[in-house]
Amino acid sequence: MTNAAFAEDHDFSIRARDNQARLTAGLQRHYDFIVCGAGASGSVVARRLAENPDVQVLLLEAGGSDEADAVLNPALWPTNLGGERDWGFQAEPNPHLNGRQLSLSMGKVLGGGSSINVMVWARGHRSDWDFFAAESGDPAWGYENVLDIYRRIENWQGTPDPQYRGTGGPVWVQPAADPSPVARAMLDAAGEIGIPSFEHPNGRMMEGEGGAAISDMLVRDGRRHSLYRAYLRPWLDRPNLTLLTGALVRRIVLDRRRAAGVEFLHNGEVTTVGARVEVVLSLGAVQTPKVLMHSGIGDREELGRVGIPVLQHLPGVGRNFQDHVSFGCTWEYAEPIAPRNSGSEATLYWKSRPELDAPDLLFCQVEFPVPSDRTAARGAPAHGWTMFAGLARPASRGRLRLGSADPLAAVAIEADFLSDPADMTTARTCVELCRALGNAPAFRPFVRGEAMPGDLKGDALDLYIRDAAVTYWHQSCTAKMGRDRMSVVDATLKVYGVIGLRVADASVMPRVTTGNTQAPCAIIGERAAGMIRREHGA
């Protein structure tokens, strides 16, 4: 950043802070729109709605400021895990993971996951978006339209590619700058085992059978460029956008079938604010279904179990939980190599079976050892790299269950990774492919050898897979868009049976997208805001 740009940013920060201090001190009784959650999708929705100076938008966020080195320095992302900016969710013990209980981190800070994640920008595969279109019955969710939106929102910094990449949007996307030699080695190793490499991962590569590429990242001037920073922060000096942090949404206030407002906890007090037009839930795939259920919107039996009166029976709320599960395979460096950028700079998608229509395996290279709680005991090297070798199209489905009728009670997350036997079959192929890649000649100049798993077969390999499984932190699909009885929202993201209530976050995905999920969440935010503005002439 130049000195002039730095001074301008400093002036803006003061203006924005003073503006928000004024707006939050005089909180109104009603706003036109209340957006709940300033995460990946919510940041987009609130900004786009507030672009119309004639509407008043209130944005409620439980977390606080992102002004911290742990957020802004790309290398420090792991230091947020388990800390104050992490909701710290724990899955229930899982018999398919040898009884293990996984940590399922999610961001509790302005920007949500996009402020604590690994900054990889991955658009999703053509087949994902065409599936969204088929499930919702709206072709506008299909790949061609979504590609147009990506071109419009990106400010692409790599080699120009106008067919796929745009340069005029708010989201600064750049190829990982000056990547580590092990990231380049991964592309060479892919070539050695017959997997093609691409100039960037977000164009042609996501239309076919997959490939390898240096990752696209949301990093600008050496700092994290979260979706909050891309969309929301530049709008905080506006008079029609009020951002209240430290505000924990408890439930939607329903007036018969209409979402009339939101009840939240702020500074120890329960407050209710009214919505004149709509409420949008963007609380992420755990808290959105939780808040829906506490508002009386969910499965009749599940709500009855904890004594919440049912206002709208929707059996799909909290069901269809999906995530990418990954199995770390690790190689020891011959000499230590310092991680660069976020420490994850190369990515690879491939198919476990040739007849598939799209990749079902997802690999992100991590430039330091990342054993699981269980595989750590097998002896991770002091210096090395790990492949996050994961399932891009898991068949297993989990669910969320309320602990009690108290909105502050924890929700039980039955993630159920590897509960579908098909996932174990794919996992074996995934680990085999990963080992072929990591043991390819291209890595030899950099590694002493494979640290784990080694050449395991049969039960020993299965044991390793169940012990190594961890989350990719792509929790999603718990209030899915669609038209069957388990769908929670329609193609316009409106909650079935309720007026003035939409969901816009990873919950609405009918199926988890093939890659990392923040870019698809930006699309969900853009589509939601676009549909709301069109419907209300806003």
Ligand SMILES: Cc1cc2nc3c(=O)[nH]c(=O)nc-3n(C[C@H](O)[C@H](O)[C@H](O)COP(=O)(O)OP(=O)(O)OC[C@H]3O[C@@H](n4cnc5c(N)ncnc54)[C@H](O)[C@@H]3O)c2cc1C
């Ligand atoms: C450690 C980690 C690494 C990841 N790495 C990547 C990556 O490299 N690339 C990628 O694409 N994706 C990555 N992801 C996933 C990605 O960040 C998420 O998929 C994405 O942020 C989800 O967006 P969302 O809008 O659904 O929810 P979130 O971004 O989680 O936003 C939800 C927001 O709502 C707030 N909130 C929740 N409950 C309440 C409440 N009751 N009241 C008020 N506010 C509330 C939260 O604090 C949060 O700000 C990662 C995630 C994590 C956690």
